[in-house]
Amino acid sequence: KAGVTQTPRYLIKTRGQQVTLSCSPISGHRSVSWYQQTPGQGLQFLFEYFSETQRNKGNFPGRFSGRQFSNSRSEMNVSTLELGDSALYLCASSLEGQQRFQETQYFGPGTRLLVL
């Protein structure tokens, strides 16, 4: 079974631009989460989607948005990029995001975004 894939793997943008990152979950997984990873902050939760619905959102400004398609693929968008948005953006998928069923969250390799 193919793992979680993220495209593109690397991206360089300039301040003020916008960017769209894509995540394809493991086949059959319907829950997709996004995280921002920076050296000083660790991983910070951005949002989680299930069946095209956002079920939770982290403390990020409205410039960060996401969506999920009917095939469970997800995209996140960052508008009006700032230097501080430079980070590794990780996507993770699981069956339904239900911990009581002992689900495992599988991570993708990430998209490394550099904002100049």
Next chain:
Amino acid sequence: AQTVTQSQPEMSVQEAETVTLSCTYDTSENNYYLFWYKQPPSRQMILVIRQEAYKQQNATENRFSVNFQKAAKSFSLKISDSQLGDTAMYFCAYTTSGTYKYIFGTGTRLKVLA
């Protein structure tokens, strides 16, 4: 607010020895889940071990075990017989059912020395 704290930014251990990584968390919930994830250099994050808060028995997975102290809100990871392949960033994480949100610590960079 729920928080996860890893107070050791970096650690090193000799191959074949044992090392313990610390994690504390803050929550008012009674039922929650704790995890240790491993992120090797330039490789994907993988789950090492998980612990359900309602289970008193400490979880173990081969050379990896946890010391879960619910009252102290402490969740440390013990790696026995350390191997070079254990060199990685280790993250402690927390979640509760129905929130669909994981809270991660800032990580501990572990280096296993030959």
